[in-house]
Amino acid sequence: MKICIFGAGAVGGNAAARLIAAGDSEVSIVARGAHLAAIRDKGITLHSEGQTLGGKPFAATDDPATLPPQDLVVVTLKAHSLPAIAAPLKALLAPGAAALFFTNGVPWWWNHGIDEEGGSLPLLDPEGKLWRELGPESVLGGVVYSANAVTEPGLITHSAGNRWIIGEPTGDASPRADAAADVFRKAGLNGEVSTDIRKAMWEKLVLNIAANPLCALTRLPLGRWHEVPAIADLGVTLIRELLEVAKSLGWDLTHTVDPAASVPAKPGRPGGRPSMLQDAEAGRPMEVEAIVGQLQAFGRENGVATPAIDVVLPLLRALDASSREAMKI
Numbered sequence: 001m002k003i004c005i006f007g008a009g010a011v012g013g014n015a016a017a018r019l020i021a022a023g024d025s026e027v028s029i030v031a032r033g034a035h036l037a038a039i040r041d042k043g044i045t046l047h048s049e050g051q052t053l054g055g056k057p058f059a060a061t062d063d064p065a066t067l068p069p070q071d072l073v074v075v076t077l078k079a080h081s082l083p084a085i086a087a088p089l090k091a092l093l094a095p096g097a098a099a100l101f102f103t104n105g106v107p108w109w110w111n112h113g114i115d116e117e118g119g120s121l122p123l124l125d126p127e128g129k130l131w132r133e134l135g136p137e138s139v140l141g142g143v144v145y146s147a148n149a150v151t152e153p154g155l156i157t158h159s160a161g162n163r164w165i166i167g168e169p170t171g172d173a174s175p176r177a178d179a180a181a182d183v184f185r186k187a188g189l190n191g192e193v194s195t196d197i198r199k200a201m202w203e204k205l206v207l208n209i210a211a212n213p214l215c216a217l218t219r220l221p222l223g224r225w226h227e228v229p230a231i232a233d234l235g236v237t238l239i240r241e242l243l244e245v246a247k248s249l250g251w252d253l254t255h256t257v258d259p260a261a262s263v264p265a266k267p268g269r270p271g272g273r274p275s276m277l278q279d280a281e282a283g284r285p286m287e288v289e290a291i292v293g294q295l296q297a298f299g300r301e302n303g304v305a306t307p308a309i310d311v312v313l314p315l316l317r318a319l320d321a322s323s324r325e326a327m328k329i
């Protein structure tokens, strides 16, 4: 099986290192910049649970057009980077092959299988390129619990979690979802198939809606939230709003999720640098719309008030705009 990891940064780098080490598939990597140069020079190295994997030079590329058609493309870019790769991603897929998106937050393909006329979500696919040029029928949805950081170019440090949930947006069982989960499991990545990938998305978003924006805005990693207890209280409020939005769309998690117990920060627990904090610290764009903005949009469409989101969202958008301005993008 030919598998490409498109955007092998923190999460994708973990998957790539494990898939390469397993040796069951023909793996290729699309990366860029200093990270790409380091992968070509020294390979992709994964530090995980006291073990080190990888570390042999690897012929990665920044030009997907140089790769042969792939049976599976695992897409691990940030949500805001996706529209730019719609056409090259489509060109990389062998007939019938899937693009498996492991992206936090509400996915651009949300309407596929539930409201085709609704098309792409404008906050996530502003010009509709993903819907039009890639096409939602190419999509496998993915939800990942695996905390990683690119600690230096070519080096991925994995700190917690190993759960990779895969599902068709239509909710159907499919050989391509089974095959993807299977190849992940063989590589030591706990792949599982879901017939309700949106439910898995909401359950994961319970963690992200509190951790990601509040760590990014305060610069406090999760292990330091106890220094300002009101931060965790705000996290609980954000989770409550998320649950009401999800319920208005038909996913009622209010009986299974306890907001107070779901705030990811626990007093004294060390570490915890969510991906949005990593982006804020590095002055990179952040996944504001997938993790926060789309919740406000859904809330407004369905008459659900989101007062805490309404405060957090403009702060994040302003922070994001200043990063983009500094990076001239």
Ligand SMILES: NC(=O)C1=CN([C@@H]2O[C@H](COP(=O)(O)OP(=O)(O)OC[C@H]3O[C@@H](n4cnc5c(N)ncnc54)[C@H](OP(=O)(O)O)[C@@H]3O)[C@@H](O)[C@H]2O)C=CC1
Pocket: 006, 007, 008, 009, 010, 011, 012, 030, 031, 032, 033, 035, 062, 076, 077, 078, 079, 081, 084, 085, 102, 103, 104, 144, 145, 146, 147, 148, 149, 150, 274, 275, 287
């Ligand atoms: N990090 C984590 O612990 C977790 C992250 N997630 C989610 O997983 C997804 C991926 O996150 P994460 O791994 O942290 O992101 P990263 O930014 O670490 O990785 C994405 C990589 O894709 C590269 N990239 C972007 N565009 C292109 C392009 N056109 N061609 C080649 N390479 C490209 C980026 O390069 P550059 O840096 O130059 O932009 C970067 O190296 C996100 O949705 C995130 O929310 C989920 C669970 C945990």
Ligand SMILES: CC(C)(CO)C(=O)C(=O)O
Pocket: 104, 146, 147, 148, 207, 208, 211, 212, 273, 274, 275, 276
């Ligand atoms: C759950 C969490 C917070 C793990 O790091 C994550 O998904 C992220 O970093 O975006």
